[in-house]
Each structure stands twice: as structure tokens, then as C-alpha cells.
Amino acid sequence: MNTRTSILIVDDEKVVRDSLTKWFLEDGYRVGAAENAVEALKQMQAQPWDIILLDIKMPGMDGMELQQRIRELDPQATIIFITAHASVDTAVQALKHGAFDYVTKPVDPDYLSHLISNAVKQRALVAENLKLKEQIAEFPKLDEIIGDSPAIQKVFELIETVAKTDTTVMIRGESGTGKELIARAIHSNSERRFFPIVTINCGAMPEGVLESELFGHEKGSFTGAQYRRKGKLEMADQGTLFLDEVGNIDMKTQMDLLRVIESKQFSRVGGNEVIKVDFRIICATNKDLEKAMSEGTFREDLYYRLNVFSIFVPPLRERKSDIPLLADYFVKKYGRAMAKPIASLSPEALDVVVRYNWPGNVRELENAIERAMVVGQPPAIRPDDLPFRLSEKNNAPQTGSLAAAEKLHIISVLEQNNWNISRSAEILEIDRVTLYNKIHKYGLRKP
């Protein structure tokens, strides 16, 4: 019994209204009846109706016109025409205007029963689809990007600004700063969010493979091409194409890619069929593309096509205030995944983590926390649980010179004391002027 679906019967013949009302009541539907269009519209305004059975020939406003009025009031209502005056023209017109189906009186009871049942199922699917879309819209917000430092807040602002547009975005930043996460955040907040985001790691593929990955190939186009295969460009239709490590694309593929970006059409490798696509491009690189251009390894025209809106993701060392938040996020994430009751880093471990420079950025931090979660014991991660090279690297000079060791030590003390010059000078057992001189000498700057 379906007590939640409601059916409104609109027919000028009382006997039809009564018999259908009875028929649907026995099926457990909520049923209403109206003898003309005016009455039907009144009922529509009083409460929503899921399915509306509509007679075409009625005195006054006929069913076809009423259908349009109903659509204005409730575009989601399922309309089924039921009439004794069947004609192909009216049927076609009704369906063109979005009617669910069209039946003629008298109706076979089995057919009517299935028709209503199908309408109910279709409504349930539409409702489910809308719900899932809402979930998709809510799911991948900016929440996955952690941080409240001014540097990352600026990135959030840029993401929100560019997401609503269809502009090509170039994300730049060191390896491990979360460029793909930012690409996904842009996609998830864009109008294309219900379509796929297709990622291609351009740096991971040799020349021919990348071409085939991007454009797909026809059967027999090269040795091993046993089947026709869709390329990533086709898969990204209506969605977003994320080209990671775009600076690594070879010159020939750069030219092909440029052509696709300009014409939005291409052919599969070994094929002649022209395929039209509609996608947005987001690309990311940690390379100096300007230098690559001057060296002739990156096409200038492609550079200007891709570098329309640029987002620079700061390295982790330039947003150290985000490290505790990120560390806490990863501890909780791996705590859940490993079912381990470790809730935090000890103050000493947190100190080590904050002081470290993180050349591998957020990715390195995540790996370090994951490892620490494996070896660590509740209730908190201790410095010993962190990868050994952390403390070693942090304290070891980059070169063997005395000046390098002094520079690192000064950085370390300054960072430990949050760049409090007086306190740092006291610990270093030098006066404040000397410390200022050394800061100047080594070109140190407060992050």
C-alpha cells in the first residue's frame, strides 16, 4: 500500500471521477477529484499532488491548457492524460509538453495499474536523484583543505571566485602542497560538479601513451590496440579535465592539446571521426613554465591558453600556523582508519613537527603522521614516533660549513620562540643587535 503518493483526478464526468477515486483508494493512495480546470488549480494551490490524471476534453479550460498551468505551479507533478477522444496529434502534443503518458477510456485495469506504478517508481527515482545531487553538492566542499593561515585563506577566496566561472585555471605550487585537492574543490563548487573530474598525470606517461590516454584510440591503431578505447578527453565531457604536472607534456602532445582546447573537438588515435567535447581545464605544475618557455620546451601559445587564472598554493613552511591543524586532522583520520585510540601529538612531538621545514609539504606531513600512527602508542604521538629523518634533517646543516650550521641553529631558536628576538638572543647568549645582524646576514625572514 502506498499511502504517501497522492493522485488528483480531473475529469468533467462524475462517474469517471468516482470510479477512479474508488479504484485508487483501494490501492491506498491519497485521492482527490476536480470536475474542471478551475477546481483543479484550486486543489493544486491548496496542497501538492504527485500524479494528476487529466481529461483532455473539458468545458472551459481544456486539459492541454490546464497542463501548462499545472506545470507553472508544480513542475515536478506527473501528468497522465486520460480521455475518450484519442488522437495522435493530442497525444504527441501532450507528451511534448512533458506529460508522463497518455491513455484512452476505457483503460485496461492491468495497464492503468502498471502505469501508476511506473509513475510512482519514476517519481521515486527523480526524488532520489535530486537527493543524491544535493549530497554531491554538499560533500566535497572546501572543508578538505585544512588551514586558517592568511595564505591558505587567500587560496580559499580564489577557489570560490573562480569555481563559479568556466575559466581555465592553473594551479602552481611545490610538490605535495595539495594542488589536486584544490582542483577538486574548484570542480566540486562549479556548475560542472555533477559530471566527472578526470585526472591525467602528464608526468607519469611516456609520449605515445599520453596521447592515447588523452584522445583514446581506434581498434588496430597501434600494436596492442585490440579494442576501441575512449580517451580521457571524452570521459571528461561536460565535466572537468585536470592535467596534473602539465609542464611535463611533450611538444607534440602540447600541440594536439592546444588544438583541442581551441576547437573543443578531436579524433581518436587512428580514427577519423570528429568528436566534440565540452570540458573545463584545470592544470597544475610545480615547474617554472616561464623558464621552460624561454628554453623552448613549453609552447608559448599553450601557456597563455592554460594560464588564464592562476592560483599559487603556498608551501607548508610558509604557513606554519596551519601545521597543528593539519597534524590534528591527519591524526584523527588515521586514528579512525587504524582504529587506534591516539587522539593527538604530545606537545614535544608537535614542537618537532612545527619546527620542521617540510620540503615535501602536506604530503610529507601526512606520511609522517601516518607512520607515527603505526609505530606510536596511545594516548599521543611522541617525538620518537616521528620519522627519524625529521629531527636529523631539521638539525643537520645543508652544507658542512660553520656558517650553515649557525644559520640553521638561529632559525631553529627563532622558530622555537616564535621570532621573539629578545628571548632568542638570550638563549643564543648574544645580544639583540648581534642577532639582528645575523638575521640580516643570512637573509632570514619571519614566516
Add this chain to the structure above:
Amino acid sequence: MRPDIHILNGTVLRDRDLAGVIRTAGEIFDAQVMVRATELDLQEAYDPSRNQTNSTALLAQVLKSAPDGPTKRIAVVDVDLFIPVLTFVFGEAQLDGTAAVVSTHRLDNRFYGMPGDAALTVRRLEKEIVHELGHTFGLYHCHQFECVMRSSTYVEEIDMKRVLPCPACSSSIAAYAPAR
């Protein structure tokens, strides 16, 4: 007080052919069931344009001839029934009311060009009588596959279900109090 059930036999079936129906309906509805002769005017409900009999018109006759009180009356006829919007019906009932009508016409294999099977017709009739009476006891169509209250729009569907209501429909019948 449980309502009595009167079966108004307007078919060629003898009362003793309905003995099983009487027993089954009595058990299911916890009611006293008796067979009475019908005084329905089938001609009045006949529609020559469709060569069928309007079941709603028959239902009105059953109601008009009903005594005061909660007694449920189901007329059994052998004519082809219809309601104006549908091509045919096996029967019709007042939801949570006192009157129902059911026909053997499309329960008989001969309607479908097959050899007659009187026993099968009575078994189908038994289910349809219980089904329509179920509506007069306020039951809606049930989605349980074997429940007698499952909607049947073709005769094979009647064969697939049992004569008994499912536990939920049985509970509703047991808790039934006639609407005033």
C-alpha cells in the same frame, strides 16, 4: 458485534457449491455467513454500447435493498462487469462499507477460450469474494505477494494468491469496527 455476511447468489451456482466459500469467509471474517437469493435487476445496469453490466449500478442496487445495520452484502453474478473508466472489473466494493459485487464471468476459463473448470472457477470466486469483502472491512490492496488482498488485474494473478489474508490484513480484520 461482528457484522453478518450475506452472499446474494445470482448465478447458476447452487448453494452447496458455495459451501466452501461460506466456511472460508466465516473463518476469515469471524462472521456468520449465509446465502440469500438476489433480486438484482441486471437489465437496469446493462450498457448495450459496451455489452457489459455497470458494476457501480449493481452496487447501488445491493445498497438500496440492504437492511439497516452493519451486515455486509456481496452479490455474486455471472455477467461481465465494468466501471466506466476501465475495460472490465472482476468485482467492486464499498471501501469500509456494506456492499460489494463480484462476477464469475471472467473467472471462468471458457471466457479465455479454454475448457471449463468449475472447481477452478469456484476457487477463484472464493478469493474474489474474500477480496471484495475485505474492502468492506476497510482493507486496502496489500503488497504481500500471496495475500488475498493483493490487487489482481488479470485472472492468473488471482490463481497466484492464496485465499487467506496476510497476518497484517488479518489483524486489521480482527480489529475492525464498522464505520458509522
